[in-house]
Amino acid sequence: MKTVGIIGGIAPESTIQYYRLIIKYYRERKCDGSYPLILINSIDMKMMLDLIGANELPGVIEYLVGEVKKLAVAGADFGLLASNTPHIVFNDIRQQSPIPLISIVEATCLATRALGLKKVGLFGTRFTMQGHFYSEEFSKYGITIVVPDLETQAYIHDKYMSELVNGIFLPETRARLLAIVDELRKQQGIEGLILGGTELPFIMNMNDTSGQAIPFLDTTKIHAEQTVAQMLS
Numbered sequence: 001m002k003t004v005g006i007i008g009g010i011a012p013e014s015t016i017q018y019y020r021l022i023i024k025y026y027r028e029r030k031c032d033g034s035y036p037l038i039l040i041n042s043i044d045m046k047m048m049l050d051l052i053g054a055n056e057l058p059g060v061i062e063y064l065v066g067e068v069k070k071l072a073v074a075g076a077d078f079g080l081l082a083s084n085t086p087h088i089v090f091n092d093i094r095q096q097s098p099i100p101l102i103s104i105v106e107a108t109c110l111a112t113r114a115l116g117l118k119k120v121g122l123f124g125t126r127f128t129m130q131g132h133f134y135s136e137e138f139s140k141y142g143i144t145i146v147v148p149d150l151e152t153q154a155y156i157h158d159k160y161m162s163e164l165v166n167g168i169f170l171p172e173t174r175a176r177l178l179a180i181v182d183e184l185r186k187q188q189g190i191e192g193l194i195l196g197g198t199e200l201p202f203i204m205n206m207n208d209t210s211g212q213a214i215p216f217l218d219t220t221k222i223h224a225e226q227t228v229a230q231m232l233s
Contacts, residue, residue, distance in 0.1 A: 001037055001232045005076025005099065007067055009042035010083040011165035014198030018082045021224035022231075029232060036231055039076050043067050043196055045165070048086060052127050060091050066097045072098040078230055080104070084196045084219060088131045100230075105137050107226040108211050108219050109193060112143060115215060117191045119144045121184045123177070123204075124196030126157040134196065146188045152180055164199035174203045185214055195219055 004022070008015030020037065026036040028045040043064075051059045064086055064167060071079050085104050094101045122134055122145050130153065145155065150187065159173050183229040184190045189213055195201050198220045205216065 001034075002077040002233075003037040003039060003072065003075055003080035003229075004227055005039045005041065005068070005230055006082050007043060007064065007071070007079065008040045009081045009085075010044070010045045010048060010081070010086065012045075013165065013167050013202065015042060015082050017039065017198070017201075020222055021221060022227055025225055025228040026231065027196060029228060035165060036228070039074050040072055040167045041067050041071050041074075052085065052088065054097030057089050057092075060086065061092045061096070064089070064093050068093065068097050068099065068101070071189055078102065080227060082225060083198055084128045087133050088127055090156055096175065102223065102226055102230060103137075104219050104223045105133055107222050108134075108139065108196075108217055109137050109143070110226075111217055111222045112138070112192065112194070113141055115192065115217075117215075118142065119146060119189055119191050120148045120171075120217070121148075121181065121188070121190040122150075122196045123156055123180075123200055125160055126153050129153050129156070134194070145194075146190050148184065156180070160197055160199065164197070165201060169203040173225065176203060182213070190214065192217060198223075212228040 006018060022036055022038060048060060048063060068079055076099055080102045084104055090103055122129060129147045138145050163170060163173060181193055193214060195204055195215045196219055201218045201220055
C-alpha cells in the first residue's frame, strides 16, 4: 500500500473531510480490516492566501513546494493539495515536487466527462473563479466553464472566507447560493455545478439534494476517490 501525503489546513474543515473520505473509500475497496496510510501537513492558510492575494505566485510556489518536500521526507509516496485555490500554481508545484501529485482539477474533469456534461458552472474562492486553471483543463475536452458575474463572485468569496472556512453554514447563505445556481442554469444553460471549494459541499448539500435540477460535482469526494485509487494501484 502506498502512503499519501496531504497538504491540509487550507481549510481545516475540508482537511478533516478528506481524512474521513479516504478512510471510507479505502475500506469500501479493502475488506480486510486494514486502514490507509496517511500523512497530513497542516499549513498556514493565511500565509498562502496572503501570497495569492498579493499575486506573489512565485512565493506561493516556493512555500507549497517546501511543504510538499516535508511530506516526501516523512515517507509519502504521492501527495495532494486539499484545496482548489492553490491549484492556480499546481503545474509549477508538480514540476518541482519530489513525489507525484494528484490534481483536483484533472480528477474533476474526468468525473465531468464521465457524466457527459459539456457546460458546467464553477463556484469557489474568487481566485478559483477568476483563475484559468479549470477552464484550461476542461477546454481540452470541449467543456465550457461558466462563472457568475463579478458582483456575485464577490458575494460567494465573502461568504466562503467569512463563514465556510470557519465552519459556519447558514441556511440563508445556502438558499442564496442555490438561487445563483438556478440563475446560471436558466440564463447560461449550465448542466452541472463544480463545487470548486472544498468547504462548499458542507453547505450546498447539507444532507438534502432533493429538488436539485442539475448534478453538483463535489471536488473533495472526487479527489479522495482518486487518491484511494492511486493508493491501491
